[in-house]
Amino acid sequence: MTAPTKPPHTGPADPDPAAESAPAGSPLHAPVIDWFDEHARDLPWRRPEAGAWGVMVSEFMLQQTPVSRVLPVYERWLARWPRPADLAAEAPGEAVRAWGRLGYPRRALRLHGAAAAITERHGGDVPSDHAALLALPGIGEYTAAAVASFAYGRRHAVLDTNVRRVFARAVTGVQYPPNATTAAERRLARALLPEDETTAARWAAASMELGALVCTAKNEACHRCPIAAQCAWRLAGKPAHDGPPRRGQTYAGTDRQVRGRLLAVLREAHGPVPQAALDRVWHEPVQRARALDGLVADGLVEPLAGGRYRLPLS
DNA sequence: GAACCGTGGGT
DNA sequence: TACCCAAGGTT
Numbered sequence: 136m137t138a139p140t141k142p143p144h145t146g147p148a149d150p151d152p153a154a155e156s157a158p159a160g161s162p163l164h165a166p167v168i169d170w171f172d173e174h175a176r177d178l179p180w181r182r183p184e185a186g187a188w189g190v191m192v193s194e195f196m197l198q199q200t201p202v203s204r205v206l207p208v209y210e211r212w213l214a215r216w217p218r219p220a221d222l223a224a225e226a227p228g229e230a231v232r233a234w235g236r237l238g239y240p241r242r243a244l245r246l247h248g249a250a251a252a253i254t255e256r257h258g259g260d261v262p263s264d265h266a267a268l269l270a271l272p273g274i275g276e277y278t279a280a281a282v283a284s285f286a287y288g289r290r291h292a293v294l295d296t297n298v299r300r301v302f303a304r305a306v307t308g309v310q311y312p313p314n315a316t317t318a319a320e321r322r323l324a325r326a327l328l329p330e331d332e333t334t335a336a337r338w339a340a341a342s343m344e345l346g347a348l349v350c351t352a353k354n355e356a357c358h359r360c361p362i363a364a365q366c367a368w369r370l371a372g373k374p375a376h377d378g379p380p381r382r383g384q385t386y387a388g389t390d391r392q393v394r395g396r397l398l399a400v401l402r403e404a405h406g407p408v409p410q411a412a413l414d415r416v417w418h419e420p421v422q423r424a425r426a427l428d429g430l431v432a433d434g435l436v437e438p439l440a441g442g443r444y445r446l447p448l449s
Numbered sequence: 450g451a452a453c454c455g456t457g458g459g460t
Numbered sequence: 461t462a463c464c465c466a467a468g469g470t471t
């Protein structure tokens with residue numbers, strides 16, 4: 136039992152299915168949700184005790200970071216800060232340090248800021264309203280929908296990279312979705328959203344899990360796919376992606392790499408770090424200074440008198 | 450819309 | 461080895 140809510144089966148116990156006024160819905164729903172009931176991973180943020188805060192923390196950490204690397208950090212985070220107010224009471228630098236090597240450390244800062252806003256504006260409770268979630272730092276369209284859906288069972292189209300790929304293949308018949316989310320994709324996601332709120336929330340989690348475990352970017356496992364028989368891409372002979380190349384992100388030699396090295400030194404140090412210690416991480420002084428300035432501008436690093444630096448106390 | 454923002458594992 | 465990719469958000 137890994138899923139947060141019960142499967143809304145229409146089984147023989149149903150009084151009279153023919154009497155339902157609502158349309159049948161997509162033929163994709165039932166197979167995908169049934170598959171999810173059987174194969175969903177037992178992830179800590181899916182357990183009831185995770186609560187909305189646990190769901191929200193997991194969503195921040197999972198933005199561009201794989202599940203396997205999130206798991207240990209998530210557990211320590213929730214043990215240390217079981218409620219938003221607990222995190223809000225800490226220095227932001229502590230969030231950055233606890234973030235460890237998950238990457239994109241601005242997410243840690245934003246999660247801290249979101250916890251503070253929740254404490255101030257929402258009485259310490261993660262809001263369930265999509266607009267209220269969207270107003271929090273670090274929460275965009277996807278995360279707002281995910282928290283509302285996964286934590287509160289609300290009816291929202293949850294359109295992440297997994298779902299976009301599943302829809303691209305199963306419905307549109309292409310190998311990959313466009314580089315950026317399009318209005319057509321949002322329209323499709325809304326059209327496919329089950330009417331019933333509980334079913335919609337399960338569909339959101341199930342379609343995402345299908346993309347993560349079966350309908351993967353590479354080496355898709357169609358033989359394990361519950362909708363393989365209906366998949367437009369597969370039925371078309373799985374044509375290769377033709378559009379513009381999916382832009383890869385260079386990393387070596389970029390400011391990002393320098394920032395990462397600088398912040399690693401500050402994370403591992405407790406207390407102020409002298410300039411000389413930071414100078415050692417990168418040979419090129421201009422780029423090094425630019426990276427450090429960027430970290431300060433982002434609020435990830437606090438400059439002190441005498442050319443010393445530390446993670447931010449405020 | 451494009452560019453930027455980390456990190457590590459799989460192939 | 462080099463490249464691809466991973467539950468995005470902000471500017």
